[in-house]
Amino acid sequence: MPVPGLGPYDDQNIFAKILRGEIPCRKVFENEVALAFHDIAPQAPVHVLVIPKGRYVSQADFAATAADAEIAGFVRAVATVARELGLESAGYRTLSNMGVHGGQEVPHYHVHLFGGGPLGRMIALS
Numbered sequence: 001m002p003v004p005g006l007g008p009y010d011d012q013n014i015f016a017k018i019l020r021g022e023i024p025c026r027k028v029f030e031n032e033v034a035l036a037f038h039d040i041a042p043q044a045p046v047h048v049l050v051i052p053k054g055r056y057v058s059q060a061d062f063a064a065t066a067a068d069a070e071i072a073g074f075v076r077a078v079a080t081v082a083r084e085l086g087l088e089s090a091g092y093r094t095l096s097n098m099g100v101h102g103g104q105e106v107p108h109y110h111v112h113l114f115g116g117g118p119l120g121r122m123i124a125l126s
């Protein structure tokens, strides 16, 4: 069983299928480097996922292997999505799970964007 966030990229992961248009998503933003869509199981009033279009397993993979322009474009895309969703003035949270301890389930790098109300403590161990 491959560890999410590590190992080779799996073209059958759910976000790869969304990028190929094989399964639907509730899209909120798209440009040349990133796609953003609503999380299917939201954990905040606004819960959006921002993913790079490239084949990156995790934040570690993205940081190590993506081109500088792609990294810059992706960081800017996350902030653009937050602004376009009207989250900037009240604030928001971004989070990226990596690997087993991070609780990563989908092995395509993604940033969770939460907002729309007070978000409470940063993390709660359970």
Ligand code: AMP
Residues within 6 Å of the ligand: 014, 025, 038, 039, 040, 041, 042, 049, 096, 097, 103, 104, 105, 106, 107
């Ligand atoms: P992570 O645990 O960081 O890998 O988060 C994966 C996220 O993907 C979870 O919050 C899921 O609810 C979300 N998710 C899984 N499948 C879909 C889908 N088809 N469309 C939108 N979000 C999804």
